[in-house]
Amino acid sequence: MDYAFKPVSEHQNGATFPVRRMDYSFEGINRDFIKNNPVSSALWIAFQAYFPEGEQFFVDSVRASQKEITDPQLKRDVSAFIGQEAMHGKEHKVANLAFAKVGINVNKLEKAAGWVRKQTNQRLGKKLRLAVTAAAEHFTGVIAQQIAFHPGFLSGVTDPQIKQLILWHAMEETEHRAVAFDLYQHTKGDYLTRALGMGIVSAGIAPVVLVDMVACLRQTGQLSKTKAWAEFLVDYWGPKGFFTQAVPELMKYFKADFHPNQENPEELLHAFRRYLDIVEPTFH
Ligand SMILES: [Fe+2]
Ligand SMILES: [Fe+2]
Numbered sequence: 001m002d003y004a005f006k007p008v009s010e011h012q013n014g015a016t017f018p019v020r021r022m023d024y025s026f027e028g029i030n031r032d033f034i035k036n037n038p039v040s041s042a043l044w045i046a047f048q049a050y051f052p053e054g055e056q057f058f059v060d061s062v063r064a065s066q067k068e069i070t071d072p073q074l075k076r077d078v079s080a081f082i083g084q085e086a087m088h089g090k091e092h093k094v095a096n097l098a099f100a101k102v103g104i105n106v107n108k109l110e111k112a113a114g115w116v117r118k119q120t121n122q123r124l125g126k127k128l129r130l131a132v133t134a135a136a137e138h139f140t141g142v143i144a145q146q147i148a149f150h151p152g153f154l155s156g157v158t159d160p161q162i163k164q165l166i167l168w169h170a171m172e173e174t175e176h177r178a179v180a181f182d183l184y185q186h187t188k189g190d191y192l193t194r195a196l197g198m199g200i201v202s203a204g205i206a207p208v209v210l211v212d213m214v215a216c217l218r219q220t221g222q223l224s225k226t227k228a229w230a231e232f233l234v235d236y237w238g239p240k241g242f243f244t245q246a247v248p249e250l251m252k253y254f255k256a257d258f259h260p261n262q263e264n265p266e267e268l269l270h271a272f273r274r275y276l277d278i279v280e281p282t283f284h
Contacts, residue, residue: 131197
């Protein structure tokens, strides 16, 4: 790794995965950090613009059901989930500020996301909010899998700090990918509401991200770069594209007997530890 991975601190408190405190600065980041392509980079900038508020939404929704937990291990894992998501929100907020310094200000997007979070918290019941969170966690889990294994993705990330942010976040999404789902099942969540949660997530993400990508590209005057759009479409929606390959994985969520850890996450975690130069934990 060309940028040392050094958490400020790390604690586990009996959970099945640790909470790492990070403190990135993102000084001097490369704005077009995905293959030096402004369109592909705008996708990730628009997507990550929602993380500070999105992560807060996940935390709010698991907290609302936390009192109903009777299983001590799940209780510890939910606390660690909250710790990891809070840290993701904090570091992505710093990244958002760094992008503003290089010409892409996502302040308006963050504010809009904050408004949506508050409205959702007020208007939707806790079961549906937890279902939306469990679905979004499957979404981030699938994206994490793509980040690690999609050919050419990681080698195309040209900014070492952003690369590390992506890898750290994706690794932790993999570590905690079953927590919101297990909490949903533990609190007697039904299949239909769970499927509705995924319906909301899948219908909502693509149009919002597309509109916001356009907003980001307008700021830097790169909206009409047709070559960059063409490369983006092939890389993400072509026959072997990043999203084309993610869709069947996302759809598995609709199976009645789905569980996020059905496909053993160990291989994926092993890959992230290798990328980040983390010594593999030993079990006695
Ligand atoms: Fe996260
Ligand atoms: Fe997550």
